[in-house]
Amino acid sequence: MATVLYVTAHPLKDGTYSLSVGKQFIETYQEANPGDEVIHLDLYRMDLPQIDADLLRRWGQPLSGLSFDELSEGSKVKAMRMREIADQFMTADKIVIVNPVWNYSFPSVLKAYIDAVIVPGKTIKRADNGLRGLSGLIGTQQNKKVMHIQASGTVLSHGKFKDVEYSHSYVKAIMNLLGIDDVQAIFVEGISERPDQAQSIKEQAIRQAILAAKAF
Secondary structure: OOEEEEEEOOOOOOOOHHHHHHHHHHHHHHHHOOOOEEEEEEHHHOOOOOOOHHHHHHOOOOOOOOOHHHOOHHHHHHHHHHHHHHHHHHHOOEEEEEEEOEOOEOOHHHHHHHHHHOOEOOOEEEEOOEEEEOOOOOOOHHHOEEEEEEEEOOOOOOOOOHHHOOHHHHHHHHHHHOOOOEEEEEEEEOOOOOHHHHHHHHHHHHHHHHHHHHHO
16 A cells, blocks of 8 residues: 655645646546555645744754754754654655646745755755765655646746746755655646636646556
């Protein structure tokens, strides 16, 4: 049985382009894999702490600063919660990330989630040639799969705005940093540029999601 994290980063609960395609993907996946466990992480509605001054000093580079016992009580709670989030990510077999694109990037809650997952000494380490994922410490990290579903009013995956596609490119870079090479994507894009084709753009992405979910 595989564990799937279904991570949604949208303030609305349903009805949006990204969430509609994400919902179809995860429902199709569950139908194809009824024995797998799917855990929904709604980032706007979960306890998602951000790094405070104490944690930043503790997790700064080089690793130094306050020990856990020296942290304030509030920072200890944050540190333990962030450890839970990182552990959950590391033990999952597959991750599905769903988000809209705002101002060429994703909502800030997704960045906060990524910051909770990227833990120096736990999921990444410093090496002579830069940061590297601790694939040896996190088990089968290289066998993980990531599906990134994002919706944008502008076509960003190709064409004249490709150079400002900061959302998927960042997610892919972070997953590669963690040692995850299998990073797939479904783009629901061009909705604002072609409003008369918005429905067909969505339907095409849903068809793609159904096919991708069966093979994920």
